[in-house]
Amino acid sequence: xxxxxxxxxxxxxxxxxxxxxxxxxxxxxxxxxxxxxxxxxxxxxxxxxxxxxxxxxxxxxxxxxxxxxxxxxxxxxxxxxxxxxxxxxxxxxxxxxxxxxxxxxxxxxxxxxxxxxxxxxxxxxxxxxxxxxxxxxxxxxxxxxxxxxxxxxxxxxxxxxxxxxxxxxxxxxxxxxxxxxxxxxxxxxxxxxxxxxxxxxxxxxxxxxxxxxxxxxxxxxxxxxxxxxxxxxxxxxxxxxxxxxxxxx
Amino acid sequence: xxxxxxxxxxxxxxxxxxxxxxxxxxxxxxxxxxxxxxxxxxxxxxxxxxxxxxxxxxxxxxxxxxxxxxxxxxxxxxxxxxxxxxxxxxxxxxxxxxxxxxxxxxxxxxxxxxxxxxxxxxxxxxxxxxxxxxxxxxxxxxxxxxxxxxxxxxxxxxxxxxxxxxxxxxxxxxxxxxxxxxxxxxxxxxxxxxxxxxxxxxxxxxxxxxxxxxxxxxxxxxxxxxxxxxxxxxxxxxxxxxxxxxxxxxxxxxxxxxxxxxxxxxxxxxxxxxxxxxxxxxxxxxxxxxxxxxxxxxxxxxxxxxxxxxxxxxxxxxxxxxxxxxxxxxxxxxxxxxxxxxxxxxxxxxxxxxxxxxxxxxxxxxxxxxxxxxxxxxxxxxxxxxxxxxxxxxxxxxxxxxxxxxxxxxxxxxxxxxxxxxxxxxxxxxxxxxxxxxxxxxxxxxxxxxxxxxxxxxxxxxxxxxxxxxxxxxxxxxxxxxxxxxxxx
Numbered sequence: 090x091x092x093x094x095x096x097x098x099x100x101x102x103x104x105x106x107x108x109x110x111x112x113x114x115x116x117x118x119x120x121x122x123x124x125x126x127x128x129x130x131x132x133x134x135x136x137x138x139x140x141x142x143x144x145x146x147x148x149x150x151x152x153x154x155x156x157x158x159x160x161x162x163x164x165x166x167x168x169x170x171x172x173x174x175x176x177x178x179x180x181x182x183x184x185x186x187x188x189x190x191x192x193x194x195x196x197x198x199x200x201x202x203x204x205x206x207x208x209x210x211x212x213x214x215x216x217x218x219x220x221x222x223x224x225x226x227x228x229x230x231x232x233x234x235x236x237x238x239x240x241x242x243x244x245x246x247x248x249x250x251x252x253x254x255x256x257x258x259x260x261x262x263x264x265x266x267x268x269x270x271x272x273x274x275x276x277x278x279x280x281x282x283x284x285x286x287x288x289x290x291x292x293x294x295x296x297x298x299x300x301x302x303x304x305x306x307x308x309x310x311x312x313x314x315x316x317x318x319x320x321x322x323x324x325x326x327x328x329x330x331x332x333x334x335x336x337x338x
Numbered sequence: 339x340x341x342x343x344x345x346x347x348x349x350x351x352x353x354x355x356x357x358x359x360x361x362x363x364x365x366x367x368x369x370x371x372x373x374x375x376x377x378x379x380x381x382x383x384x385x386x387x388x389x390x391x392x393x394x395x396x397x398x399x400x401x402x403x404x405x406x407x408x409x410x411x412x413x414x415x416x417x418x419x420x421x422x423x424x425x426x427x428x429x430x431x432x433x434x435x436x437x438x439x440x441x442x443x444x445x446x447x448x449x450x451x452x453x454x455x456x457x458x459x460x461x462x463x464x465x466x467x468x469x470x471x472x473x474x475x476x477x478x479x480x481x482x483x484x485x486x487x488x489x490x491x492x493x494x495x496x497x498x499x500x501x502x503x504x505x506x507x508x509x510x511x512x513x514x515x516x517x518x519x520x521x522x523x524x525x526x527x528x529x530x531x532x533x534x535x536x537x538x539x540x541x542x543x544x545x546x547x548x549x550x551x552x553x554x555x556x557x558x559x560x561x562x563x564x565x566x567x568x569x570x571x572x573x574x575x576x577x578x579x580x581x582x583x584x585x586x587x588x589x590x591x592x593x594x595x596x597x598x599x600x601x602x603x604x605x606x607x608x609x610x611x612x613x614x615x616x617x618x619x620x621x622x623x624x625x626x627x628x629x630x631x632x633x634x635x636x637x638x639x640x641x642x643x644x645x646x647x648x649x650x651x652x653x654x655x656x657x658x659x660x661x662x663x664x665x666x667x668x669x670x671x672x673x674x675x676x677x678x679x680x681x682x683x684x685x686x687x688x689x690x691x692x693x694x695x696x697x698x699x700x701x702x703x704x705x706x707x708x709x710x711x712x713x714x715x716x717x718x719x720x721x722x723x724x725x726x727x728x729x730x731x732x733x734x735x736x737x738x739x740x741x742x743x744x745x746x747x748x749x750x751x752x753x754x755x756x757x758x759x760x761x762x763x764x765x766x767x768x769x770x771x772x773x774x775x776x777x778x779x780x781x782x783x784x785x786x787x788x789x790x791x792x793x794x795x796x797x798x799x800x801x802x803x804x805x806x807x808x809x810x811x812x813x814x815x816x817x818x819x820x821x822x823x824x825x826x827x
Contacts, residue, residue: 137782140774161781170782177779181797190793191783198784230797247783 090115090286091255096147098135105131107311108147116283120297120322121290123308124330129290130174133259137171138164151255166198168254172244172261179231184243187231188213192250216249220276237264245276256280257288262296274299294326309333370427376400379532382427386501389508399521399531406525412688413717413749414657416630419595426533493549496541500568503539510541514572518601518638518665526597527634530566534599537567542577551807553582567598573608575641580611582810597632606641606668613806615814618654620685628656635662639671647674648691649805651814653821656685661719663692666700673702676805680821681714681746690720695731706737707799710746711822721753722763729760739769740798742791742822792819
């Protein structure tokens with residue numbers, strides 16, 4: 090479903106991704122692990138279309154369509170979702186308002202009817218309950234004054250509502266205590282199905298205890314340097330990334 | 339999110355550079371000759387059948403005005419105005435005056451329909467239940483339709499055009515006219531005093547809570563006609579009134595001068611809430627045309643424990659020069675100013691407020707949100723002062739500016755002065771840009787950059803929008819999105 094081909098990206102003239110290749114199949118949960126500075130977050134931003142990244146070459150294909158030609162909101166409507174490592178605050182905009190605007194913008198872009206307020210409320214309440222998000226929190230401004238755990242749960246809540254084709258989770262485990270981690274992981278697991286793919290970016294094995302990956306990719310110096318099964322994550326947990334840093338050099 | 343969605347749809351529906359309300363209604367009008375002299379003033383006064391004292395008052399203002407020069411301290415630039423090249427009076431031709439909406443010129447009604455003004459009266463006739471709003475429509479200087487008069491009269495509330503008030507309630511007009519903004523006050527207010535055409539008059543008797551929101555729609559419609567409205571609102575002891583003012587203007591090439599004066603008087607324990615949504619033509623893509631808005635708005639908290647609250651959403655005009663102010667004379671009186679000022683294109687805004695604390699234990703609150711986009715300049719200018727006798731005075735000021743793009747400017751110019759030691763003034767100010775991170779976050783969720791900007795800006799101004807009456811808040815939200823059209827991407 091997702092094919093990244095020979096992707097080279099730099100920011101401010103600094104090369105980050107170097108002819109990176111990656112394939113994620115429909116129904117698959119792929120983990121990307123790697124040391125700090127290996128380009129994991131850059132990959133997630135480039136898939137989602139964040140400005141400021143200079144793509145020197147390569148393609149990012151979603152179902153055969155090159156995402157690099159599309160604006161970020163068009164990619165979102167095609168089903169690309171990014172759970173941010175640092176979710177952004179939008180003062181004065183109620184979370185509920187934001188969710189409805191986003192959902193209906195995507196539906197419009199796909200030529201679907203907008204959700205009525207009662208249908209929307211039902212959908213939000215259901216998703217909020219399963220993620221243990223207090224409905225009162227949704228009246229507060231987007232991410233303003235939320236704890237780290239609350240922010241991440243609301244990211245997953247957004248994912249549950251938007252029902253993406255491809256969900257990229259960028260270090261969703263960072264800043265989470267073990268209970269929050271479990272809730273978030275359950276939220277992700279509940280969305281696993283044959284038509285949806287996940288790209289789970291993480292530094293640690295911890296999250297993968299709860300979200301069992303089908304494939305583990307190791308990233309170093311802007312490339313995928315090794316691909317294996319879930320056991321690869323455990324090996325990394327034992328031995329660290331040192332070998333891979335050198336391998337890529 | 340219906341409101342924001344609607345705004346976005348509306349933005350889409352508008353061609354770039356085609357101001358939606360830019361059309362001219364063809365109604366024969368009756369004009370005073372071009373230029374300003376004693377004859378012009380006499381013409382206006384005679385047209386309105388005014389008493390001698392008011393003519394004298396106007397002539398005195400004219401004499402005074404001739405000795406004054408245009409103020410230059412505001413951060414605005416515009417070509418010199420030739421005051422002898424303007425018309426000072428223009429009225430739509432009418433017979434003896436309409437008795438109901440059926441008798442109103444259909445051209446006028448069509449204009450209102452284009453503007454989307456709800457003809458509340460039709461709904462009443464159809465038995466529709468909704469919050470009632472009385473509309474005193476000002477069409478090019480003369481009131482043409484007034485609704486709800488009977489019900490207001492039952493409550494003892496006088497709500498009529500200024501001209502009618504001069505005829506029917508001369509004692510009230512004479513007592514209060516110029517008592518807040520004296521005819522000598524400033525260049526534009528003095529000009530207005532000499533040539534004011536019409537406007538609204540409200541008197542709420544002691545202890546009466548006005549049973550509905552009062553609303554006026556202003557519209558500048560005659561080529562080259564300066565508009566000089568005069569509004570006078572008096573809330574007697576213990577009275578309450580909420581007044582809404584909203585306006586749009588047709589498109590044209592020449593600049594249009596607008597110099598209104600609004601005076602509010604609140605006696606003991608009275609409260610006046612004055613809300614404005616201003617959407618005059620801001621000029622075209624090169625900054626050509628557009629309304630010059632030089633307005634003097636001032637409220638006098640004359641009585642103890644009285645309260646005056648100004649809320650404004652300013653999105654239009656090429657130039658805005660406007661400082662709705664409060665004189666806090668009565669002990670423990672309170673003044674409030676909530677403002678959203680949006681500038682785009684080549685608009686210039688110099689706006690703010692004055693809170694003049696004269697009485698003991700007076701308090702005031704200023705919340706100002708300025709949004710600058712395009713090549714516009716947006717200045718907040720505010721004065722907070724406490725007289726020596728105003729012990730226990732308190733003020734809280736918060737002015738936030740938001741910049742969209744890198745060719746616009748936001749400026750904050752506070753003047754703060756306390757002449758006694760028992761005064762507490764707080765001032766907070768921030769300037770920020772819509773961050774790339776915020777935009778990307780919204781876009782990643784599926785919002786286009788324009789939708790994202792409208793959403794973020796609506797969040798930025800939320801504190802002020804909440805101060806507006808419900809139906810006005812929705813309209814304001816739409817205006818915000820429309821006025822930011824083309825500011826991104």
